[in-house]
Amino acid sequence: MRNMKVALALLAILPMSANLAFSMAITNQDGEVRKITVTENGERQDFEIGPNETTTLCEQGCFITFPDGTLTAYQGSETIVIRNGGPALSN
Amino acid sequence: MNHTHTEFPPSIRRFGKFFSALVILFFFHIPSFAQEAAPVTENRSVLQSAVAELEQLRGVVENPDSSDAALASAKVEFVKLSKSIFDLALAVSAHLTKVDGQIASLGPAPETGALPEASAISEARVKLQQEKAEALVTLKEAEALAVTLSNMLSDIARLRSENFTNRIFTRQPISRTVIDDLVGEYSKELERIEFTFSNWVRLLKRDVSSRTLPPLLISLVLAGLILLARRTVLAPLTQRALLDNPKPYLSRVFSALWTTLIPSLSVAVSLGVLYFTFLSYSLLPFRVKEIFGATLASLALMAFVLFLSSAILAPGKRYWRLFEIPEKAALRLNILVSAVAFVYFGDYLFAEIREAMSSPVSFSIIANSISTLILAVFFALILLTKLDNEDDISGSTNGWAHWIYWPMWVAIIVVVGAVMTGYISFARFLTSQIVITGGIIVAMYICFLSSREVSHHGALGESAFGVYLTHRFKFGMATIDQLGLLLGIFIFLTTLLVGIPMILLQWGFQQDDVQSWFTNTLGEFTIGDTRISSANIFLAIMVFIIGVFLTRIFQRWLGSSVLSRTRIDSGLKNSIGAGVGYIGFIITALLALSYTGIDLSSLTLIAGALSVGIGFGLQNVVNNFVSGIILLVERPIRVGDWVVVGNTEGFVKKISVRATQLETFDRQSIVVPNAELINTTVGNWMLKDKTGRLIVEIGVSYSANEEEVRDILLKIAQDDARIATEPAPHIHFKDFGDNALIFEIRVFLKDVSEIVHVAGDMRFRIRKEFRNVGIEIPFPQRDIHVHNSVTPAVKRSQKGRSK
Incomplete structure (x- = not known):
């Protein structure tokens, strides 16, 4: 009976832990290297993402400036792709 | 026949609870309580007010005279600003995406030279482009602000640590000049003090009856009243008789509490009244007021520590002690702690006097060095007190815990070294930390011990509080034990949550820092998509516990007040009570779960998978369970x-x-x-009533008179009290049997469970009656026909006999 309780508790925790992945994933769907500027916690940093590469960054919210000039604020849990130098939500 | 009430054995009760939990998971989908995003406000005005606030706060940061407290609250404001700006940026980004979509839906702009589009569309396009441009500008500004804010935050951190270092680590060695200064100013300083003091005495003597006496009298009367109260009304709380065996720990703690609080409060109140009456009668001129106040305050604090220490260590009253240490150690520790309090508060008093008299710095240096060194000596003596028994050769720490002993020695050495090398402020800082933090840790330790005691089996039940609860709410032993466990956990958590901030405050963190620590622990934090707040989880647990107890109380009330007034069978009452309990449990669990804000939709998947397996496995048990309820x-x-x-x-x-x-x-x-x-x-047999039919068969000889037989049988049937008269007994002439006339006595019994006895008794009577009247119950009858021819066998036998 006790083992059963433990097993059930573990099973119950599993789906909750599935939500623990944080930070944002960016995929570069263009054919060339794209450079983005990320301002996270007040610090500006440049990132280069190669073609068809995916990077994770930005855990708790950041500003991202894309090659085509788009500036957007993100919360940190989105999944984004870069298309034609600009952002698009992946679907 | 007695109908005993049905009982659910414990395993079934547990199963019922488990089943209810599954019901919750299977059938209810709790909506997640994720909070809404900040609404989109007027962006520009928000941004502008943020910039204004930033400039204001920047002024605070760049002001070299800003106190540490000001810097800390500025930091909190910056963090808030940062968050609100980012929320704004998120909202604007979302808005921007929408505008982009609207622009796209307008269709592509006409090429140069092609037909121009309708004016409405081009107007809309222009407006949307404008909005987009504005939004972009806002975003850029927000980003720039975020960078500025983060820079300011690091500035604040740097400034605060610089301030702290400057404060504590100034070097003021006891040099030649200092000592010369002291010797030179010493007599002058004494004169000044004497002058102030004599002035004051003169003031007091001037209008003795009208100005000096009244406050004195008031204070005396009040002190007398307090003393009276302590001797009479409050005496039982503070009395500590000599005991033969240890009192339960909780009683000891409470007694320690009262024996500390009551005397300390009475001293504090008396001294406070003295001070305030003197103040209101204008008897405290400049400088005297500070010194008088400081004297009374340090007296009160010293008294408090003395009371506290003797309450906890209870020298001479072994079984009231709150720590397990030998008598000698308790005595010695008591003296040492009182000495420490004396020196510490005395030092505080002298510091106040120095401040009031604006004494030169050299005085402070010397006084601080001396007091710090004395305190270090006392600390060492405390550590050298043997806490373990004489015969224990165990550790090298004299019975102190390792994590106290070694760090304390290090601290003592550091303090002495600091004084020697001139870092007086640092030494002073360290010693006052040791004293105050030590006090807080002792208090926390006692609370922890209490929480552990309360959780012990039966501990709560034995205490006065527990007895009261048992009588008031009629809790059983198990319930009191559970309550004790809960109370223990509650005390433990509260101690942590109160003690740690106090220690942090003591160590120089500002209130804002502590508050932000608090909110971070208790408040929300986001894990991915789920917003979890430990305060909410705690609340949820409390709601659940309260709900469960309420359910039980409701169940009990239902059973005693409502159901007892009906005529329902007790088994049914029991099952109604249990059913109400399960329903209450489910409702409580739902409420509690809704408080946590955890999204349960992922759980329903698991629950669904489980239910298939459980459904198959448990179908028979569930079948029986449901059948039981139907029964x-x-x-x-x-x-x-x-x-x-x-x-x-x-x-x-x-x-x-x-x-x-x-x-x-x-x-x-x-x-x-x-x-x-x-x-x-x-x-x-007994569903409708207890009656049942009995048929006794009897065979009677063919030579008997059937009417007589019937009468006898009827009489026998009617005579027996256990045989019902309605329907009436009936004698049935069943058959002309092979051997006898077959009769049946057909009767209905009042209580069918006596069927065997009645039948037997009836047969006895039948036999008796028949014997009296001579009616025969025949054996199986055969007619034998003998033929006349004499067989050789018969002849042979006759011959044999004559021989």
């Missing part, structure tokens, strides 16, 4: 009934939730699953 509600059989199930028959002894126990006439117990009782045909 209790519909009651085709009751306890005490004589039932026939298939080939088994017996009396129903107990109806449980899964199965029913029958007892056969052989006193064998047969356990029948309830499903069988519901799904198959069950005969119940």
Whole structure:
């Protein structure tokens, strides 16, 4: 009976832990290297993402400036792709 | 026949609870309580006010005279600003995406040279482009602000640590000049103090009756009243008799509490009244006021520590002690702690006097060095007190815990070294930390011990509080134990949550820092998509616990007040009570879960998968469980009934939730699953009433008079009290048998369970009556016909006989 309780508790925790992945994933769907500027916690940093590469960054919210000039604020849990130098939500 | 009430055995009760939990998971989908994003406000004005606030706060940061407290609250404001700006940026980004979509839906702009588009569309396009441009500008500004804010935050951190270092680590060695200064100013300083003091005495003497006496008298009277109260009303709380065996820990703690609080408060109140009456009668001129106040305050604090220490260590009263240490150690520690308090508060008093008199710095340097060194010596003496018994050769720490002993020695050495090398402020800082933090840790330790004690089995039950609870709410032993455990956990958590911030405050963190620590621990944090708040989880647990207790109390009330006034069978009452309990449990759990804000939709997936397996495995048990409930509600059989199930028959002894126990006439117990009782045909002799039919067959000789037989049999039937008169006994002439005339006595019994006895008794009487009247009960009859021819066998035998 006790083992059963433990097993059930573990099973119950599993789906909750599935939500623990944080930070944002960016995929570069263009054919060339794209450079983005990320301002996270007040610090500006440049990132280069190669073609068809995916990077994770930005855990708790950041500003991202894309090659085509788009500036957007993100919360940190989105999944984004870069298309034609600009952002698009992946679907 | 008695009908005993049905009981759910503990395993079934637990199963019922588990089942209810599954019900919650299966059938209810709790909406997640994720909070809404910040609404989109007027962006520009928000941004502008943010910039204004930033400039204001920047002024605070760049002001070299800003206190540490100001810097800390500025930091908190910056963090808030940062968050609101980012929320704004998120909202604007979302808005921007929408605008982009609207622009796209307008269709592509016309090429140069092609037909121009309709004016409405081009106007809309222009407007949307404008909005987009504005939004972009706002975003850029927000980003720039975020960078600025983060820079300011690091500036603040740097400034604060610089300030702290400057404050603590100034070097003020005891040099030649300092000592010369001291010697030179010493007599002058004394003169100044004497002058102030004599001025004051003169002031007091001037209008003795009208100005000096009244406050003195008031204070004396009040002190007298307090003393009286302590001797009479409050005495039981503070009395500590010499005992033979240790009191329960909780009682000791409470007694320590009262023996500390009451004397300390009375001293504090008396001294406070003295101070305030003197103040209101304008008897405290400049400088005297500070010194007088400081003297009274340090007296009160010293008294408090003395009371506290003797309350906890209880020298001479071994069984009241709150720590397990030998008598000698308690005595010595008490003296040392009182000495430490004396020096510490005395030093505080002298510091206040120095401040009031604006004494030169050299005085402070010397005084601080001396007091710090004395305190270090006392600390060392405390550590050298043996806490373990004489014969324990165990550790090298004299019985102190390792994590106290070694760091303390290091601290003592550091303090002495700091004084020697001139870092007086640092040494002073360290010693006051040791004293105050030590005090807080001692208090926390006592609370922890108390929480552990309360959780022990039966501890709460024995205490006065526990006894009160048992009487008021009629809790059982197990419930009190659970309450004790809960109370213990609660005390433990509260101690942590109160003690740690106090220590942090003591160590120089500002209130804002502590508050932000607090909110971070208790407040929300986001894990991915789920927003979890530990305060909410705690709240949820409290709600659940309260709900469960309320359910139980409701159940009890229902059972005692409502159900007892009905005529429902007690088994049914029991099941109603249990049912109400399960419903209450489910509702409470739902409420509590809704508080946590955890999204349960992922759980329902697991629950669905489980339910398939459980459904298959448990179908029989659930079948029986449900059948049991049907049995209790519909009651085709009751306890005490004589039932026939298939080939088994017996009396129903107990109806449980899964199965029913029958007892056969052989006193064998047969356990029948309830499903069988519901799904198959069950005969119940006593369902409607207790009557039943008895048929006794009797064969009578053909030579008897049948009328006479009938009369006799009828009389026998009517004579027996156990035979019902309605329907009337009936004598049935059944058959002309091969051997006899067959009669049947057909009667109905009042209580069919006596059928065997009645039948037997009846047969005895029949036999007796027949013998009296001479009626014969024949054996099987044969007519034998003998033929006349003499057979050789007969001749031979006759010959043999004559020989």
